[in-house]
Amino acid sequence: MSPAFRHALTRHPLSIATVSLAGTLQEKLEAAANIGFDGVEIFENDLLTFDGTPEDVRRMCDDLGLNIDIFQPFRDFEAMPEPFRSRNLDRAERKFDVMQALGTDLVLVCTTTHPAAIDDTERAIADFREMAERAARRGLRIGVEGLAWSRFNNRWRQVWDIVQRVDHPNCGLIVDSFHTLSLGDDPSGIARIPGEKLFYVQLADAPKLSMDVLSWSRHFRNFPGQGQLDCAGFVRAVLDSGYGGPLSLEIFNDDFRATQARLTARDGLRSLVFVQSQIGELDLPAPPVFDGVEFLEFACDPTTRDALGNTLTTMGFRRIGEHRSKDVTLYRQGRIHMVLNAEQDSSASEHFLLHGPSVCAIALRVDSAARALARARALLCPDWQERIGEGERRIPAVRAPDGTLIYLVEPNAEGRSIFEDDFILSDTGGESLLGDVDHVAQALPTGRMDSYVLFYRSIFGFTAQPTFELPDPYGLIRSRAMLSVDATVRLPLNISESRETATGRFVSAFAGAGVHHMAFSTTDIYAAVAEMRAKGARFLPIPANYYDDIAARHGLDDAEIAKLQALDLLYDRDDKGVFIHAFTETFEDRFFFEVVQRDGYDGFGAPNASVRMAVQAQRREAAKLGARLVL
Numbered sequence: 036m037s038p039a040f041r042h043a044l045t046r047h048p049l050s051i052a053t054v055s056l057a058g059t060l061q062e063k064l065e066a067a068a069n070i071g072f073d074g075v076e077i078f079e080n081d082l083l084t085f086d087g088t089p090e091d092v093r094r095m096c097d098d099l100g101l102n103i104d105i106f107q108p109f110r111d112f113e114a115m116p117e118p119f120r121s122r123n124l125d126r127a128e129r130k131f132d133v134m135q136a137l138g139t140d141l142v143l144v145c146t147t148t149h150p151a152a153i154d155d156t157e158r159a160i161a162d163f164r165e166m167a168e169r170a171a172r173r174g175l176r177i178g179v180e181g182l183a184w185s186r187f188n189n190r191w192r193q194v195w196d197i198v199q200r201v202d203h204p205n206c207g208l209i210v211d212s213f214h215t216l217s218l219g220d221d222p223s224g225i226a227r228i229p230g231e232k233l234f235y236v237q238l239a240d241a242p243k244l245s246m247d248v249l250s251w252s253r254h255f256r257n258f259p260g261q262g263q264l265d266c267a268g269f270v271r272a273v274l275d276s277g278y279g280g281p282l283s284l285e286i287f288n289d290d291f292r293a294t295q296a297r298l299t300a301r302d303g304l305r306s307l308v309f310v311q312s313q314i315g316e317l318d319l320p321a322p323p324v325f326d327g328v329e330f331l332e333f334a335c336d337p338t339t340r341d342a343l344g345n346t347l348t349t350m351g352f353r354r355i356g357e358h359r360s361k362d363v364t365l366y367r368q369g370r371i372h373m374v375l376n377a378e379q380d381s382s383a384s385e386h387f388l389l390h391g392p393s394v395c396a397i398a399l400r401v402d403s404a405a406r407a408l409a410r411a412r413a414l415l416c417p418d419w420q421e422r423i424g425e426g427e428r429r430i431p432a433v434r435a436p437d438g439t440l441i442y443l444v445e446p447n448a449e450g451r452s453i454f455e456d457d458f459i460l461s462d463t464g465g466e467s468l469l470g471d472v473d474h475v476a477q478a479l480p481t482g483r484m485d486s487y488v489l490f491y492r493s494i495f496g497f498t499a500q501p502t503f504e505l506p507d508p509y510g511l512i513r514s515r516a517m518l519s520v521d522a523t524v525r526l527p528l529n530i531s532e533s534r535e536t537a538t539g540r541f542v543s544a545f546a547g548a549g550v551h552h553m554a555f556s557t558t559d560i561y562a563a564v565a566e567m568r569a570k571g572a573r574f575l576p577i578p579a580n581y582y583d584d585i586a587a588r589h590g591l592d593d594a595e596i597a598k599l600q601a602l603d604l605l606y607d608r609d610d611k612g613v614f615i616h617a618f619t620e621t622f623e624d625r626f627f628f629e630v631v632q633r634d635g636y637d638g639f640g641a642p643n644a645s646v647r648m649a650v651q652a653q654r655r656e657a658a659k660l661g662a663r664l665v666l
């Protein structure tokens with residue numbers, strides 16, 4: 036999206052602190068400018084490590100069209116005994132020199148954490164007044180921010196009280212959503228501060244964690260909409276004050292430091308558009324209303340197309356169509372459609388070359404594709420169009436952060452399915468063992484969970500479920516499901532720090548993220564799995580010890596256990612209902628299918644995930660050993 040388009044969307048200048056982005060200072064500035072930020076906060080450490088003068092930084096920003104809003108941070112200034120006090124004033128003068136060279140008039144001064152600082156508000160006020168007076172002589176301003184872990188003044192009300200008593204036009208208040216919301220402080224009173232005394236506003240979200248606030252802030256901040264703090268309520272209060280300055284992102288996050296600056300910058304701008312839409316400050320098209328998954332498309336070559344077709348047939352799918360102009364085959368069962376794409380020189384064949392046999396597109400049913408696309412574009416997600424043949428219907432699509440296509444299929448006015456346009460159909464009818472797609476689980480590259488959460492939350496209006504930690508034999512998997520409003524679309528997202536877990540292997544061996552399993556619903560899992568096994572479907576064998584454990588844990592009787600065990604079914608129960616499921620063997624070491632029956636239960640069988648992953652790991656090892664013996 037061009038910056039010009041973005042400016043049409045927002046009345047407020049949008050900025051980002053250089054500390055939020057990875058790379059060299061040049062890379063950070065270019066990433067911020069390219070995506071369309073108006074300004075940056077120059078973080079002192081980025082300047083100290085820059086091989087050039089502050090004037091060079093100013094020129095770089097001028098060339099990129101970026102404003103330098105602020106220089107930060109200035110720490111441990113106020114209420115110090117001599118000789119620190121005099122030294123601090125000298126230090127301020129030197130930083131004022133730097134600011135003038137940078138061409139910015141504002142410095143962020145955060146309240147003190149220094150062990151020698153004196154608990155004396157009058158001293159603090161006098162010091163800030165002296166600093167403001169010195170800044171004023173040079174046409175500069177100071178903004179005071181209350182650090183959540185500062186020794187004496189960690190709440191915005193305390194700092195606002197000090198700023199009022201400093202009573203100097205060149206001294207104002209800076210508020211930061213993390214410092215306010217991490218302490219559980221109420222931001223609503225910020226609305227009553229005169230807007231011109233709010234000198235700057237910084238935004239950061241965070242997951243709710245129980246740890247000391249300094250470590251929390253330094254490592255786990257993220258963009259508004261990625262965490263659990265009420266950033267929207269905070270922005271509402273700030274704008275109600277009449278504040279007209281930048282909304283700026285200041286994020287300290289270990290994952291962001293390891294991610295390409297351009298990706299992070301796009302997420303950042305997306306978060307600022309999203310947070311403004313949440314409070315009605317920006318008017319975006321409403322998120323789509325979803326009605327489940329229309330189809331899953333697999334990138335294949337002719338060999339894997341046939342093998343996958345056989346696997347689907349054992350699961351009760353029927354081959355019902357051939358594409359009119361491409362090497363694409365359609366399988367169906369119930370409401371589930373599987374598209375096997377082996378067309379040469381297509382985006383599917385590119386996907387196959389890069390990732391092997393894999394899901395290259397997910398099609399979701401939406402009420403209005405046009406509105407969904409308009410919202411996606413407003414949130415910096417470009418749409419994507421596949422080349423189409425004569426008479427074929429063009430299906431609108433957006434790209435997920437990993438490049439997977441997400442098609443948006445809306446009901447046709449004449450009631451025709453999208454398959455009638457593009458395929459020669461030959462459904463022979465017959466019973467269905469499976470009804471619908473229950474969930475589609477993806478493996479994410481390390482450090483990218485927040486990015487995906489923001490994508491699905493902002494563009495599709497999904498909600499993020501709590502994070503589960505699932506023990507794999509070779510490391511820990513973190514899993515978080517994104518759900519559409521009515522839960523017709525469920526997308527568990529899995530991420531692993533270890534390359535040795537099933538998720539980690541998947542991401543490293545197959546060049547990036549992707550779908551690693553798909554679950555289908557049934558209303559009678561005993562009949563469905565028995566029939567599939569009779570057709571030759573191969574399910575993951577579950578160890579006998581598992582059944583001893585669930586018998587004791589859930590109080591199941593011998594007959595129930597025997598029924599489950601006979602078919603290698605897994606069982607879970609919570610206060611809402613029962614979940615019974617089974618996993619197929621992995622297809623070409625790539626992905627697998629799951630059959631599920633939910634009776635009121637709305638989780639994903641998390642307690643059984645470690646059993647599944649342990650069996651899969653054993654079978655991978657056995658397969659490797661088998662391969663060696665054959666060789």
Ligand code: MG
Pocket residue numbers: 180211237285
């Ligand atoms: Mg801050």
